[in-house]
Amino acid sequence: MADPMPIDRAAAERVLAEINATEVVEFLQALVRIPSVHPVGDTREAIEVCRAKLADAGFACRIEAHDEVKHNLIAEYGTTGRRVAFNAHVDVVPTGDEGNWTYPPFSATIADGRVYGRGAGDDKASVTAQVMAGVALARSGVALNGTLIVNEVADEEVSGDGVLHSLHVGMNPDVVIVGEQTLGMVAVGEKGAASSEITVFGRTAHGALPWEGANAIEGMARVIVALSDELGPKLQTRTHPYFKPSSLSVNLINGGVKSNVVPDRCTAYVDRRIIPGEDPAVVVAEMQEIASRAVAGMDGVTVEVRGADHIAPASMSDPASDLVRAMLGANAHLGLDTTLTGFSMATDGRFTARAGIPTIIYGPGDPRLAHVPNEWVGIDEVVSATKAYALAALALLS
Ligand SMILES: [Zn+2]
Secondary structure, three states, rough: OOOOOOHHHHHHHHOOOOOHHHHHHHHHHHHOOOOOEOOOOHHHHHHHEEEEEEEEOOOEEEEEEEEEEEEEEEEEOOOOOOOOEEEEOOEOOOOOOOOOOOOOOOOOOOOOOEEEEOOOOOOOOHHHHHHHHHHHHHHHOOOOOHHHHHHHHHHHHOHHHHHHHHHOOOOOOOEEEEEOOOOOOOOEEOEEEEEEEEEOOEOEEOOHHHHOOOOOOOOHHHHHHHHHHHHHHHHHHHHOOOOOOOOEEEEEEEEEEOOOOOOEEEEEEEEEEEEEHHHHHHHHHHHHHHHHHOOOOOOOOOOEEEEEEEOOOOOOOOOOOOOHHHHHHHHHHHHOOOOOEEOOOOOOOHHHHOOOOOEOOOOOOOOHHOOOOOOOEHHHHHHHHHHHEEEEEHOOOO
């Protein structure tokens, strides 16, 4: 069981005194107004805004690029000892039809105590809170027993190459706090994935003589119904104290040759998310078994299930670790939620976790508002997260 780490009251006062809500919001607005949309994922300007702010507060900053326009920031402050990293991403997903937005997506309009815009929550709210927490810690002059690293990166929405490059060039963190939209709750880790491509094979024939062929689309229909009927209820029972249940969603389908030809091929993409304890290879084999049985009675139809682009086990840090307890301690100190949770989406944290570095996820905003029109984040949430990051770093570096 995790109990919150106590935080030195006097030092906390000094750090919190350096956090100014207006300055935090203005920084977030400046970032949202830079359209760092992926593709193409040009992060030069957004990273420069972060670099300038941190350098001004006394951070040693270096820009590490893994591509001409994909810049990543590694900013360090402190001394020898433990290395605590904040990580978040400055690339954002496209806006979709701008007509669906109440306020222009790069206006960073303030209304109802919220900042609206593409990336306001995902992930520039976390970037802002991390940068401003670092600035507050440096300005406070509180002595640290280690180094705070602020790592803001490109390429999270597509590949993870920004954080991977940062690790490759020697960022060398001992622990990582990834900023994503956890509603200000401490997420001990994130779900894994066993995304799969299902291919049903049949045999073509004239559409007027269907008995001569083997219909791959009809085979796929049976496979999808079987996955839903047989696997769906099972996944509901695969639960975990911190995570939402295991899940499956058929998100892409493609098949057919021509309107008067019996189709010999149909493919579907299954987005399968897994909890700690589930093995991706076993999960893919389980879907193959159900799919094979679903088409067993169809003459000439076969099915193959193969792992696709996103295969990773779930990752989770020890709830009793200093890292989890420090983040909880920060929330406890601020009177915020101290319930532990697990993150349902994939983050750059899967790469740091896979590198053996204890990783948690924490940040302002609601994940349901990510990637949709009228994305917003509450100003209170961003300011609270700024304070929480600063206190967690203080606790880990005291
Ligand atoms: Zn994100």
